[in-house]
Amino acid sequence: MLTQDWLTDAVLYVYALSLLFFASDAASGSRSARKAGTGLLVFVWVLQTIFLILLLIQRFSVAELSLKDFLFFVSWLLVSLSFLVNRWLRAELLVLFVNVVGFAVLAMNLLQRPHRNFVLSSWEAAKRLLVVHIGLITVSFAVLTVAAILGGMYLFLHERLKKKRWTPVLSRMPSLELIDRYAFRAGLIGVPLLFLSLSTGTAALLLDGRARSLLDEKVLLSFAAGILYVVYLLRRTASGDDGTKVARWNLIGYALLVAAFFANSVSAFHRWM
Known part of the structure; x- marks a missing residue:
């Protein structure tokens, strides 16, 4: 067993099996493989949704968040987004890539690892703001992950077409x-x-009289990522750059966002790893 719980193992195995069917669909265009992969993924999503509801009931009234909780929510969002992609885009490789990332995030969440909590302060106004901050940053991270996957796909496909491979x-x-x-x-x-989440987090810190925490490395990296994303959107809107340059701005912004997420060793707070 990968974990100490048979149901957790079942989710991982079924998710992995669905990825094999999606890979077969992406490679050969097999409709039966797509249907099988989608069916298995629906099963995973239903179980994740049940777990998520139980988690929200347990955690919602408590100002506490663990890394495992965050990763689980991100994984659920990625699975949900893959359904929308499959419904509206019919892009088999994109569905596969999104679910590969979702599976990796879920595996990080469910496999045995030290359980450490990211504990929020208990003052009421700031606590509510931080709950909103966490929700917004989680959804933002999931959506921007899809944007980064698309950026990587653009650069890959452009390179293959350029070299006629x-x-x-x-x-x-x-x-x-x-x-x-x-x-x-x-x-x-x-x-x-992303900016809404940063603004609510900033407001919570100011309410607690911790304005100096805004100079924390993790906060600064997050704002830097946001600024790069703004540059990406502006350049894309102005169409002053070709597609490859715009895609690189997208990926650089995401790289900074990931760096901010894992910058726990130098952060004065947000210590959850």
């Missing part, structure tokens, strides 16, 4: 225009959510 798998990918358009739309959703 066409393969049957590439025919399963959406066009460069579609990838760029949906990456931009994901950015239009994720970036405002």
Whole structure:
């Protein structure tokens, strides 16, 4: 057993099996593989949703968040987003990549690791703001993850087309225009959510009289990522750069966001790893 719970193992195994079916669909366009993968993924999503509801009931009234809770919510969001992608885009490789990331996040969450909590202060006004902050940053992170995956797909497909290295798998990918358009739309959703989360977190710190914490490395990296994303959106809107440059701005912004997420060793707070 990977974990100490048979149901947890079942979720991981079924999720992994669904990825194999999605990989088969992406490679060969097998409708039966797509249906099997989607069915298994629905089963995983239903179990995740039940776990999430129980988690929210347990945690919602308590100003406490663990890394495992955060990763579980991100994984659930990625699975949910993959359903929307599969419904509206019909982009098999994108669905596969989103679910690969979702599986990795879920595995990090469920496998045995030290359980340490990110404890929030108990004052009422700031606590409510921090609950909103956590919700917004989680949704933003999931949406911007999809945008980054699309950016990576754009650079990969552009490079293959430039070198005329066409393969049957590439025919399963959406066009460069579609990838760029949906990456931009994901950015239009994720970036405002990111800034809303940063603003609510800032307000909570100011209410607690901890303005100096705004100079924390993790906070500064998050704001830097937000600024880079704004540059990405502006350059994409102005169309002053070609698609590859815009995609690189997208990926650089996401890299900074991930760096901020894991910058716990130098952070004065947000210690949850």
